[in-house]
Amino acid sequence: MKKSFLTVILSVFVCGQAFALSDIEISGEADMNAMVNLLPSGEAGESEFRIPSLLLNxxxxxxxxxxxxxxxxxxxxRNDDTNTESFIxxxxxxxxxxxxxxxxxxxxRMGVIPQAWLESQYEDTNYxxxxxxxxxxxxxxKYQNYSDLGMSFMSELPANLGEWxxxxxxxxxREQDSAGPHKEGSLYFRFTxxxxxxxxxxxxxxxxEQYGEDVSAKERIQAAFLYKPEDSNVRMGLELLDTHDPADAVNDLKMADGVDVTDMLGEAVHGLGGSAYVLLSTGPKAELMLRYDYLDAVADKDGRDMQTGIISLAYQVTADVKTALAVDRTWYAxxxxxxxxxxxxxxxxxxxLF
Structure with a gap:
């Protein structure tokens, strides 16, 4: 896949008759982190410099x-087998x-397309x-990939209600082709x-396709509510998530932070999750972000839930550079x-941003 799309890009640049090179818009994003572990206690004090994402568009x-x-x-x-990291x-x-x-x-849209839900979510919060x-x-x-091979039809809702x-x-x-008969379909609505x-x-x-027919279904039901008044220094959001998967898929794909479902192999797993966040402008360029995530990865069993809390103070240095000091913690049952x-x-x- 990598070589084929590189060929597309090269073809685009050499095909000057279709459009002028000056019309091509090139943009990107570089994310950089310097972090220090607080927990687990055995790794407390360990530091690491990371580039979690580098985009070129x-x-x-x-x-x-x-x-x-x-x-x-x-x-x-990260390669879980060797416990090493590489930049890919x-x-x-x-x-x-x-x-x-x-x-x-x-x-x-046709090709390697972004999932509408995640695309719009990152446009709303950008953290x-x-x-x-x-x-x-x-x-x-790992309940959903950001992008996948397929097609999407997008349109506006009647009476200017929004889009779907x-x-x-x-x-x-996006990293795997699939010639099997079963595909994944999604229906998305956004009311604005x-x-x-x-x-x-x-x-x-x-x-x-690789698991038994009785438990082979994959389902995601999602709802999100965003409050973003104009000329206000406060924005708030709430997201709800309902999932259904075979326990074998949860185990093989290391979904839900590697929750242990070995006692349920061959069965279906039902998960429930949610997230709430608040963005508060504390000055002309400063912004405080509070976020809380919750997941009950196996809703039918006790003791398999997790929680994450994030506190971030961001500062917009310039229009294209944002910095943030953040602390997060994740608790597991x-x-x-x-x-x-x-x-x-x-x-x-x-x-x-560039």
Missing amino acids: FSVPLKDDNLLYVSFEGAQK VNTREAYLDLVSIFEGAHSL RFLGETAWGLTEKW SLTVVNGEG SWTPFVISLQYIHGTY ENYGPGIRDTSKVELAAQV
């Missing part, structure tokens, strides 16, 4: 308002945004640069007309999994 205008968009992401990935570059997004065949505000602890719930707990999309993808993430409230709803249904311990860290993070 190409937006290529085509004729009749169509668009080719390609994004590469470099990120540090992958194609994050690569899709054709086709609007010329429709009348009005409609669009068809992903703090690292995985601050990612969207479904991405950080219908998406069909392979369901295995009830200012200052924004309400989002999403339903995802897919099938794991006693039966969450063997060897899983509470974690905590303090970090100095920076986000650079």
Whole structure:
């Protein structure tokens, strides 16, 4: 996949008859962290410098308002088997945004497309640069990949209520092709007309092909409520999550922070989660962020829930540079999994947009 999309990019640059090179918009983001562990106690005081994400985006205008968009992401990935990290570059997004065949505000995306829920969520909060602890719930707990191979039809809702999309993808993430009969479908609604409230709803249904038919279903039910009044120094958000997966998939894909479901293999697992956050402007350039996440990874069993709290003080140095000092802690229930311990860290993070 990496080579094929690199070929696309090179073809774009040499094909000067279709568009002028000056029309190509190149942007990116560099996230940088310096952190010190507070927990586990045996690792207290250990420090680390990280680049959790490095994005390079190409937006290529085509004729009749169509668009080719390609994004590469470099990120540090940990190998659980060797307990080592390496910096890996992958194609994050690569899709054709086709609007010329429709009348009005409609669009068809084809290729490696972003999930509408996570894309809009990061546009609302933009605190992903703090690292995985601050990612969207479904991405950080591996219930959903940020992007996948497939297509999506997007349009506006009637009476200017907002927008909606219908998406069909392979369901295995952008790093894997899938020739099987089962695909993953999602229906997404975002209501924006009830200012200052924004309400989002999403339903995802897919099938794991390698597990028994009785427990092969994958489901995600999500709801989010955002309060963002104009000319106010306060924004608040609430997200709710309901999940259904085979226990074998939860175990094999290390979902939900590696929760122990070995006693449920061959059965279905139901999970419940949520997140609440507050953004408070404390000055012309400063912002305080408080966030609390909760996951009951196995709702039918006791002692397999987790909680995460984040406190961040951010400062907008310039329009393209934001820094933040953050502290987070994650608590695990006693039966969450063997060897899983509470974690905590303090970090100095920076986000650079270019």
